[in-house]
Amino acid sequence: MTCPLHRAAARGAVRMFPSRGRWRRLAEATLLAALVASPIARAGVVPIRIGLIAPLTGASADFGTSVRQGAELAVDEINAAGGVLGRPLALVVKDDRGDPASGLAAAAALVTDDRVVATIGFCNTGVAMKALDLFESHHQLLIVPCAQGTAITRRARSEDSMVFRVAPVDALNAAFLAGEIVDRRRLSRVAILADTTGYGDGGVADVGAQLARRGLQPAYVGRFAADAPSLAEQLQAARSAGAQALVVYTVGPGEAVAVKGRAAMHWDVPYFGPWTLSFRSVLDAAGAGPLEGTMMTQSIIQDSANEARTAFIAAFARRYAHRPPGSLMAAAQTYDSVNLLVRALFATHGDTSPAAVRQSLEQPREPHRGVVTTYDHPFSRRDHDAFSVNMIWLGVWRGGEIHYFHAADAGLSGAVRHKQEPGGRGPD
Numbered sequence: 001m002t003c004p005l006h007r008a009a010a011r012g013a014v015r016m017f018p019s020r021g022r023w024r025r026l027a028e029a030t031l032l033a034a035l036v037a038s039p040i041a042r043a044g045v046v047p048i049r050i051g052l053i054a055p056l057t058g059a060s061a062d063f064g065t066s067v068r069q070g071a072e073l074a075v076d077e078i079n080a081a082g083g084v085l086g087r088p089l090a091l092v093v094k095d096d097r098g099d100p101a102s103g104l105a106a107a108a109a110l111v112t113d114d115r116v117v118a119t120i121g122f123c124n125t126g127v128a129m130k131a132l133d134l135f136e137s138h139h140q141l142l143i144v145p146c147a148q149g150t151a152i153t154r155r156a157r158s159e160d161s162m163v164f165r166v167a168p169v170d171a172l173n174a175a176f177l178a179g180e181i182v183d184r185r186r187l188s189r190v191a192i193l194a195d196t197t198g199y200g201d202g203g204v205a206d207v208g209a210q211l212a213r214r215g216l217q218p219a220y221v222g223r224f225a226a227d228a229p230s231l232a233e234q235l236q237a238a239r240s241a242g243a244q245a246l247v248v249y250t251v252g253p254g255e256a257v258a259v260k261g262r263a264a265m266h267w268d269v270p271y272f273g274p275w276t277l278s279f280r281s282v283l284d285a286a287g288a289g290p291l292e293g294t295m296m297t298q299s300i301i302q303d304s305a306n307e308a309r310t311a312f313i314a315a316f317a318r319r320y321a322h323r324p325p326g327s328l329m330a331a332a333q334t335y336d337s338v339n340l341l342v343r344a345l346f347a348t349h350g351d352t353s354p355a356a357v358r359q360s361l362e363q364p365r366e367p368h369r370g371v372v373t374t375y376d377h378p379f380s381r382r383d384h385d386a387f388s389v390n391m392i393w394l395g396v397w398r399g400g401e402i403h404y405f406h407a408a409d410a411g412l413s414g415a416v417r418h419k420q421e422p423g424g425r426g427p428d
Contacts, residue, residue: 045086045087045088046087047087047088047089047090048083048084048087048088048089048090048117048345048352049090049092049114049115049116049117050071050075050089050090050091050092050116050117050118050119050120050338050341051091051092051094051107051110051111051114051116051118051119051120051121052067052068052071052091052092052093052094052119052120052121053094053096053103053106053107053110053119053120053121053122053131054067054068054093054094054095054096054121054122054123054146055095055096055097055098055123055124055127056068056093056095056097057095057097058097058098058099059098059226059227059251059252059253060098060123060124060251060252061098061326062252062279062280062281062326062327063123063146063252063276063279063326063327063330064095064096064098064123064330065326066325066326066327066328066330066331066334067120067121067123067145067146067330067331067334068093068334069316069319069320069325069331070145070316070325070330070331070332070333070334070335070338071091071120071334071335071337071338072091073312073315073316073319073331073335074334074335074338074339074342075089075090075091075338077315078338078339078342084342084345084346084350085345085346085349085350087350089338089342092110092114092116094106094107094109094110094121096121096122096124096127098123098124098127099127100124100126100127100129100130100131101130102127103122103124103127103128103130103131104130104131104134106131107119107121107131107134107135108134111134111135111138111140112138116140117141117345117352117354117357118140118141118142118143118341118354118357119135119140119141119142119143120142120143120144120145120334120337120338120341121142121143121144121145121146122142122144122146122147122152123146123147123330124147124197124199124251125147125148125149125151125152125170125197125198125199125202126149126197126198126199127147128144128147128149128152129149129151129152129198132152132163135162135163136161136162136163139160139162139354139355140162140354141162141164141341141354141357141358142162142163142164143164143165143166143337143340143341144163144164144165144166144167145165145166145167145330145333145334145336145337146167146330146333146334147165147167148167148168148169148170148173148274148275149170149198149199149202150169150170150171150202150205150206151198151202152165152169153165153169153384153385154171159381159382161384162354162358163384164361164379164384164385164386165384165385165386166333166334166336166337166340166372166378166386166387167299167329167333167386167387168275168297168299168387168391168392169385169387170202170203170206170274171206171209172387172388172389172392173206173274173275173297173392174203174206174207174209174210175210175389176297176389176392176394177207177210177247177272177297178207178210178211178213178214179389180272180295180394181245181247181270181272182211182214182216183214185245185270187244187245187270188216188244189219189241189242189243189244189245190207190211190216190218190219190243190244190245190246190247191218191219191220191221191222191238191241191243191245191246191247192204192207192208192218192220192221192222192247192248192249193221193222193223193224193231193234193235193238193246193247193248193249193250193258194221194222194223194224194248194249194250195223195224195225195226195228195249195250195251195254196223196224196225196226197226197250197251199249199250199251200223200226200249200250202249203247203249203274204221204223204249207247207249208221219238219241219242219243219244220237220238220241220243222234222235222237222238224250224254226250226251226253226254227253227254228254228257229257230257230261231254231257231258231261232261232264232265235258235261235262235265235267236265239265239267239269243269244269244270245269245270245271245272246258246262246269246270246271246272247272247273248271248272248273248277249273249274250276251276252276252279252281252282252285253281253285255273255276255277255279255282255286256281256282256285256286258271259271259277259282259286259290259291259294260286260287260290262290263289263290268293270295271293271294271295272294272295272296273294273295273296273297274296274297275296275297275298275299275327275329276296277294277295277296277397278296278298278327278328278329278395278402279326279327280324280325280326280327281326283397283400288397288399288400291397291400292397292398292399293396293397293398294396294397295394295395295396295397295405296394296395296396296402297392297393297394297395298329298392298393298394298395298402299329299332299333299372299373299387299391299392299393300328300329300332300333300371300372300373300393301393301395301402301403301404301410301413302328302402303410303413305410305413305414306369306374306414307369308369308370308371309332309371309372312332312335312371316331329372332371332372333372335370335371336370336371336372336375339368339370340361340368340370340375340378340386341357341361343360343364343368344357344360344361344364345357345360347360347364347365348360361379362379362380362381364377364378364379367416373387373391373416373417374416374417375419376416376418376419377419378419386419387419388419388420389420390417390420391417391419393405393409393413394406394409
């Protein structure tokens with residue numbers, strides 16, 4: 001069934017087709033005329049409480065804030081359209097500060113004290129990993145909209161797992177990058193630079209495994225602290241090893257340090273990163289010059305390829321005109337996560353028990369047209385990751401904005417890219 005908020009959005013939206021990066025212009029868009037005081041906000045109606053965990057302060061606040069913004073926008077639209085069977089949604093927000101101990105404490109509070117129906121959260125892989133056992137042992141639903149570490153959904157693949165994810169898994173990102181670098185460009189000497197966090201560990205393992213599948217070993221592997229002020233030593237070692245391409249796995253601040261270091265060396269070797277390279281904080285810290293031409297994996301690139309995406313971008317700009325998203329991916333994936341959860345709640349006819357909602361997520365009645373993509377059976381009993389490799393795009397920084405690297409991809413972004421079975425090969 002179609003989510004009520006999308007019907008309301010379609011009725012009230014002003015169709016706009018913005019150029020990339022023009023967030024302030026979008027602030028003038030009249031998007032949802034139906035967004036008035038919610039008719040369900042009345043005494044006696046018990047809200048459906050949904051937990052939200054994200055790094056709202058600290059080094060990861062750029063994408064944590066985007067997660068919160070995407071969730072708030074979705075919840076407000078759903079409530080304005082009538083909520084879920086007359087019940088409003090209520091976000092219970094926790095700040096994990098990008099710290100595993102804080103994340104575990106926040107998760108425990110949501111599960112045991114706040115008694116939420118489900119939790120949407122985690123941007124940092126290490127923080128998520130620390131809290132997963134709590135959700136599984138308490139049989140509480142968790143939808144991860146942001147953290148991409150492969151282990152998050154690989155460590156509990158049993159049929160009763162409560163952990164879902166609406167983000168491309170790093171194993172898929174690594175497969176995509178290896179396909180671009182080795183298979184498409186025929187480059188064989190690949191250097192990997194990664195921070196010493198769990199995220200960096202996973203990046204080294206995933207990219208290394210993809211190279212090994214192609215009979216290759218990394219030309220160089222350099223590790224560094226996530227807050228390292230310089231990567232000159234690692235970059236020089238990669239250059240001396242004859243690297244033909246760089247893959248850098250770290251969060252936004254580390255990517256900024258790496259691209260500035262590469263520019264200072266006047267080394268124009270192709271530079272690839274995961275989605276963290278797309279954060280606005282990287283642009284702010286590094287500048288457009290050092291970023292020019294660097295490439296990253298993306299689940300969404302700003303365009304007007306479908307109505308849901310156009311409406312979301314306009315709504316976001318209208319509400320947060322003072323601040324463009326730190327990560328469009330984080331905001332959009334969280335927005336879609338909320339809507340997938342709401343669709344599941346509608347399908348249970350008001351049964352908010354974790355088992356019923358989990359079954360509804362695993363067995364959707366029809367596709368959901370989201371902002372990032374159209375989700376056609378995104379989950380199953382044994383596969384709780386919503387993306388496959390054919391749903392990833394190669395983005396590139398050009399003139400301080402992110403574009404599709406391959407021009408043909410822009411024409412394909414509006415098409416439904418059906419999720420493949422694990423291990424399936426994506427289209428060319």
